[in-house]
Amino acid sequence: MGYSLSGRPQSQIDRFCRQYLQLEQDLTYPEASVLREHTTQQIIFSRLFSHKALRYAPPVRYQVRNLKDLIGRIEASIEDWDAHEVSGDLMNALAELLASALPPESDSVQQKSFVTYHLSQLSCKGAADQEAIESVATITLLESRTLISAYGTTGLRTWEAGLHLGQYLCANPGIIGKKRVLELGAGTGYLAILCAKYLDAAQVIASDGSSDVINNLPESFFLNDLQGSDEISAMELKWGHGVVGAGDKPWSSGEAVDVILGADITYDERGHSALIATLIDLLTMFPGAEVLISAAERSQSHVVFQTKAQQAGLGLSDIDYPSLPRELQMGPHTLQAHGRDIGQKHAQLMGLMAGAPVSTRPRYQPRTY
Template sequence: MARTTQIKRKHMQVARFCRQYLQLEPVVDFPDGEYLCDASVQETLYEQLFSEDIKNPAPPRYQLRILKELVKRIEESIEDWDQYFHALKGLSDNLYTRLSHLLSLRLPSEADAAQQKCYVTYHLSLLDQNLGVGSYAFKQDPDQPGREEVSSASPDEEPHITLLESRNLIAASGTTGLRTWEASLHLGQYLLTHPSLVCGKRVLELGAGTGYVSILCAKYLGAKHVIATDGSDEVVANLPDSLFLNGLQGSDAVQPMELWWGHALVGTEEAQWNGGREVDVVLGADITYDKIVIPALVASVEEIVELFPKVEVVIAATERNRETYESFLSVCEGRGLEVVHAEFPVPPRSEQTGPFYNDLMPIHICQLRRK
C-alpha cells in the first residue's frame, strides 16, 4: 500500500508540473527531488515540455526560466553521482542539451516578449477518469524489477483547450479579450459539473474573448450550437485561430459574431436577430469588470430575455472591488432581473489540478432571471 501511494504521489506531481507549465503559470510546483533524480521522469519532462518536436511550444524565455530551475533542482537532488549513474545507467542529457541551446539563443527582451502571442494549454481535469492523474502512468522497468518507469501519453491525448493569447496586453480597442481570465476558467468548471445546462442546447456567449467557454461547450459539453460574440473586431477576428487550434475549424458548431452591448438586436441588419434561431442559454465570464459598461450589458441581457423568454442566463463575475459588483446587482434590480447566486466557490490553489487560476478573489456564478 505504501509503495502504491508513493507511485501515485510521483505520478500526480509530474502531471501537476506539466499542466502548470503548459498553462504558462508564472509559479509552478516542481516535483520533489526524489522524483526529479529519476531518469525516466526527466525524459518524460523533456518529451512533454521541452522537445523541439512539441507542436505548440512555450515561449523561449519561459522555457529557459523553468528549465534552468528544473536542472538546478535535479542536480541538487542527486547526492551520490557515482551511485546515481551506476543505478540508472547514466543520466539522459536531453534536458541539458536543450538548456544549452536556449542559453545560446538571442532571446527577445521582456518588453518585446510581452508583445508576442503565445500558446497556452488549459487541462480539463474534471474530464479525467482519474482526477489529478490524467494520462501519466508508471510501468515496471523490465531491466530493473521493482523500479517503475514513467510512461506518459501525449498532452494532446488529455482533455484540454489550447489558445493563442497575448497575456500581457489588451487590444487596441481597449478590450481585454486577448487572454483568458479567471472567471472564464471558473465558469468552465461550473459547466463541467453541470453539463446538462448546455448539452443539446443553443448557446450564446457574451464577451467571448479567446473563446475558451465557447470551445468548451462545443467540443466537450455537447452544445447543439454556440454563438461566440464580442464587441471587438480584433477579438472576433482572432476567434477562428482558437477554433483551428481545437479542431473546430470549418465546423458549424461555433459561430463567431460581433455584438455590441446596448445596441438593439432587432431592427438593424435583419428583422429577426440571428435569423430567428432560438437561444437556450446565455453565458458570460468577467463581463462586469467596469461600471461604465454594466448598463449596456444588462440592457442587452434584458433584450435577449424578451426575445427568448425561456432562456437561461449564467454569468461568472469576478469581484475585484465590491463597488463595481454592487453596481451590477443594482442595475439588474432596476431592469427587473433577479440575480440568484449559485454555491460554487473558487477551489484553493493547492487543490486545483487544471486549469489553474487565482483563488484570492471571489468569482460569483450568477443566474439572471426575469422577476
C-alpha cells in the same frame, strides 16, 4: 521508450507540466524525492522539451527560464550522485535553447504566446498509461499573458472568471449539452470553444463588441480544430444596441438560444447599463434562456452590477461554487493573478432570469486525478 509513474508522483508531474503549458509564473515542482528520479526527468522532457513534444510551444525565454530552474532544482535534490544524475536530454535541451537567438525582453513582453489549458474534470479517470494520461482535454489559445485587467484589453487573454465558469460547466455538463449557447464578451473564445468542442452544445455563438476580437476568433477556432465547423461561429454584438429584429443570421434563423454565458463582463461599471439592456432584450426574445455570469472579485463592480440588475427586474441568485485550493488544482489553474494568490473567493458565479431567480446548482465536490 515510454515512461510512466502512478499515484502521487504522477500527479505532481502532471500538475507541473500543466502549469508550465498554461504559462504560470510560479510553478509547483514535484517533491525532491520525485524530481531526482530518472523516470520523472524523462517524462518531463518528453512532454515539454523534446522536439516532438508540443504542437504549440511556450515562448523561448519562458522555456529557458523554467528549464534552468528545473535543472537547478534537480541538482539540489540529488543526495547521492552515484545513484542519481541530471538527465542528459534536459541538459542538451537547455544547451540548444541557449544557443538559439533569444528575442529581446521588450519584444517578448509585447508578443502573443500560445497558452494551453488542461480541462482536468474531462480527463480520463484511472488512465493506465502515459498516452492516456496526456490525452486530457485541452484548449490552446494565442494570448497576451503580460496584461493586467484594464478596459479594452480583456479580449487579449483568458481571465480567471472565464476559467472558473468553465470548470463549473464541466462539472455540470447538462447545462450545455444539446443546447444553443450564446456567449457575451467572448474575448479569446475559451468558453465558446469549451462548449462546442467538449460539452456537446448544439450550436455556439461567440459574440463580442470589438471587431478586433471578432476578427481574431477564427484563429482561436483553428488552434482547437474547429475551423469550418457549423457548430461555432463569431458575431459582433454591441451591448445597448437593439438585437430584436436584427438581420444577423443567428437572430433570424428562428431557433431559440437556450443558454447565455458571460465571464468577466461586469468589471467596468460604465458598461453595466448597456449590458443589462442587452440581457433584457435577449431574455425578451428567449424567455426560457438560462443566464450564467462569472465575475472576478477584484473590485466591487460585481456587487454594483447585481444591484443594478435587480433594480431592472432581473431575478438573480449567487451560485455556490468555490475554487479548489491551488495545491489540488490539476488544470486549469485559477487561483493566481499576476504572481499572487487571490484567495478562495477569487470569482463569483451569478445566475440571471427575468422575473425569477435561477435555482442553485449542486455545490462542487473537489476531485483530483
